[in-house]
Every structure is written in structure tokens, then in C-alpha cells.
Amino acid sequence: MKVVCLSGGGGGAKIARGLHDALAPGELTVIGNVGDDLEVLGLNVSPDLDSVLYALAGLDDEERGWGRAGETWRTLESAREWGGEGWFLLGDLDLGLHLVRTQALGEGAPLSAVTQRLAETAGVSSRIVPVTDDRLRTHVVTPAGTFRFQEWFVARRHEDEVDAMVYEGAEGARPAPGVLEALEDADAIVVAPSNPYTSIHPILAVAGIRDALHARSGRVVAVSPLIGGRAVKGPLDRMLTRMAGGTTPREVAGCYEGLIGALVVDRADASAEADLPLLVTDTLMTDRATARGLAESVLEVLA
């Protein structure tokens, strides 16, 4: 069974790990968001791709929910003391990866090739591929102004209300090698319970992705990131209320109109109504076992 997962960081990395555990080696391809990539301290950082990589390699800090387990912060502290920017938290172990990636990109390797090499180095049998090798940057339009994604999310603690999103570079970005083929060949396509605006829409904004999904919509299922109308983590409920008018499965499904055949929702939302089939299960992923359980439920529906 060939499965593709469209994923951001947090909840995306969790379900990616669940799918990875539920499937046979090589069956899973994760197409990752790069809209929240950034340059910090001169390094190329891909937070969403790395969250997926760390989760699939078993290197992630499950408790903190981001970054690596056993992380330390000596290099960043030193950089700060020398006058470097310190607003974006980069641990020592994490920095080792960023250094290797930045050097490879600087030598001309595409992000997809670098990501594949990193995954292989970590012994990850699933495929992790950035949606595009081209530059794509998410900006957040708020009443206080337009901010780069991480500036809004991290530095401003995503406190500003969001009026709109801008995916800079998306119109000219081409899918990375293998992305469209993976979508065409997939027996099932899972849209992760990531924030649609910040994690999935930038993927969909890349030329050809939306059409490819539309053509396979019968095999595409999205997992709602809301439980009882509330975001498990992050500002999605506030964003949906403001930009879509509500936080029920109907508004979540509306984020993927014409692209998905069904929406997986939590038991807390079992009584909701929507214009497409709702599949009800437990969607809260508290650890690897529950992530695998959710992945298996989703795959059962799709099989």
C-alpha cells in the first residue's frame, strides 16, 4: 500500500510517525511544508521537515513537542553572547543538522536531495520530501502588519489575529522531483492534522499540487486538527473563526474544498454536519501508540 502524507510540523510529524509505524518499510512518502523555512544565524532551517525527520528517526522530544530529545543550547547561548540573533531556538543537536544542510545547499544541492540524504543517514525507511526545492515563504497578514511566518509565530508568539496568508514564491515554485508522481501513484493520501493555513495551504499553493490532489480526491482523507472545535495546540481555532466563520468540521473541510473525499474527526465532533463523509475516531495523539492507532484507523477507512 502506497501512502502519501501531506504534513506540517507538530501534529503532522506525529501522524507521519504513526503512519510510518503502521506501514511496511518504504510504503510511506511524507510531503513536507517548507513555507515556514527560515534563515537564522546564516543557517537554512526547515522546521517542518526536521520535525518529521526527527519523529520518524525516533529522535524527537515527545514531551516538548518539537526539536530533539536530550537537546542542549550551548552553541546558541554562545552565539547570543557574541551578539548573534537568539530569538529562534536552535539546540546543539539540531544545529548539527542545520550546519550540514546549509553547507550542502550552499554547494548547490537541492533541498529534496539533502533531505533524502539526511533521512537515509538516520536510517529512516520512509521517504521525506519537501513539496518544492524552490523558495517558498509564508507571510501572515495581521492588523499589526504583515510578518514572516516565524516572526509572527515565534517572535510575536502568534498573538496577532490573522486576516490572510501569503505564500510568497508559490506561483513560481515547481514540485520537487517525485512529488507529483507520489500523489499519482498513491493508494491513499492523508492530509495531516496540521494547521491548514500555515502548514497545508503552502503545500497546496505549489503549482500542480492542487490539481494532482483534485484528480485523486476519492483517495484523499484529511484528519481534522480540531477536537470539539478547539485546536489541540496553536492558534488554528482563532484563525478559523476569523477567516472561515467557525470551527466545526464544516469549516475545516472547507479548507480543502474539492480536494478530499472524507474528513476524519474526533468523537467530540461526532454530531457535526458537513458536506462530505465524516469518519469518527479518537484523533488525539498523546504518544506513538495513539498516533499509530489513529494512522491505522485512517488507513482502514482508505483501504
Place this chain on the structure above:
Amino acid sequence: MKVVCLSGGGGGAKIARGLHDALAPGELTVIGNVGDDLEVLGLNVSPDLDSVLYALAGLDDEERGWGRAGETWRTLESAREWGGEGWFLLGDLDLGLHLVRTQALGEGAPLSAVTQRLAETAGVSSRIVPVTDDRLRTHVVTPAGTFRFQEWFVARRHEDEVDAMVYEGAEGARPAPGVLEALEDADAIVVAPSNPYTSIHPILAVAGIRDALHARSGRVVAVSPLIGGRAVKGPLDRMLTRMAGGTTPREVAGCYEGLIGALVVDRADASAEADLPLLVTDTLMTDRATARGLAESVLEVLA
């Protein structure tokens, strides 16, 4: 009293610290070697400048003789695990500086401006200036081939005999702002007990430096890095034997012919003969106190 010190890393950083301690704030300018600078893991590393900076800021590891005290190696270990080069040891604290410098250089700042900013950040009252902002790279010609300096020194453990040195880029390199002025204005110029071939000659190879020193040679004194004909550390004695025919003060002075007015030698070499005045004192610097003692002896002679 305005004092300039021409310096490499190890012994150079030690006497620079001694001079820094012996002089009033602002009196010392250290002109540092950049011939052994390198790019590693995509970062711009300036080992000699950093050794001087760490020594003057009191951040150096006196026991190990290089790098920072209390250093750890987490980021480098991680980079190695991700397939990055790990042959050149970069500690976590050290990397913080390299990140900040590399980012600043990438944004177009000259190395001299970055170095000055770093020294100010560390509260160092002496001036540390690279001999040039231009690219200058030392190569080592050996029977086994020609190697980049750090490749020969670190990766090949400076085991190859040396036939000649090449200072790539020196002919086109201009002195960094303030370098020639510092040499012209100095009441005393101290050539540190660094390896002449690997640390001082690349400084002298920059256009104008040799002439500037020659014009002030009566006020220039070199401190011999040899004690009883042996290098305190490193391959200098073997290099001198092969390239200059001996390891007495005569051959050391020959490295600076026409540029120095006197040579400071250790008591172990008191009976040696040379074509210029030999000043005899204890030259072994085992800690900051002995480094300051040596610096004071040198300054006394020059005063």
C-alpha cells in the same frame, strides 16, 4: 606606549595576553595571521584571531592550549552523525562565534570590522586586527604534495616534512584598515614567538607590511619560539632544520632578516651567536604570569 604585536595562535596568543596585561588599556594592537583561516561545515573560521581573542578575553583553555575553557562538542558530534565533516574540532562555544562571524561576513562586513565588534562584545580593550580583509591562504609544500595549511597541520598531523610555504592571495591582499598606521605609530613592535613560516610570514607576505616593518626595524624585536633549539610545541624545529639548515637563534633571526633590531632568546640559548643583538631571558610561558613576565622583559628592552 603604543605596542604592536604580530601574532599567530598558540605562543602568539600567550604573549599577546602578556602584553595586554602589562600595558595600559588601548595601548596594544595585535595584528593577527589569517593564512590558516578555513571554511569548515560552511563556516568561516579564523583560528589565530580567535586564539588571540579568547586569550585577551580570558576565555581560553590554558591547559589545552587552544579553544575555549569549559568547551563541549555536542553540535560537532551531531554534524558528524548527519554526515558532516568532523576533522576540524569546533566546540559548541567556539561555534557560537563562528556562526556570528560567518553571518556578518555573508552580509558583507569585512573581517576586520567583525573582529573589532567581537572584541568589543567581549570587553577586550586591546585592538585585534587581521592583517588583511582579503583572502589569504597558506599552503604547505611537502614531498607528499601541497596541502592547505589545516589539512597538513590537523588532518595530516603536520607529519610531512616541509619544503616550502605558499601564501595564496598574498600578492593581491591589502593590509586591513589601520594595520600600516599601527606599525608606523608604534613605539615598539613585537614579533610573537609563533612559528615564522606558518604564522608570521603570511603576515609579512601582505603588500606593504614588510616595508613598514623594515622602516621601523630599530623598534622591532622578535621573540624566538625555540628553546635550546627545540620548538615548545609543533613542527618548527623540523621545518627550520630542513628549510634554514639549523635551529639556533641565527636561523630564527634569518626568518626576519632586515626586519628586526633584536631577538629575544631563552637562557638555554644564551651562548648562541647571531648577526644581531640577542636579549636573554626566560621565554617559556606556562601561564599568564610567566607570559606577562616575558612581555615586561621585552617591553623593558624596547622602552
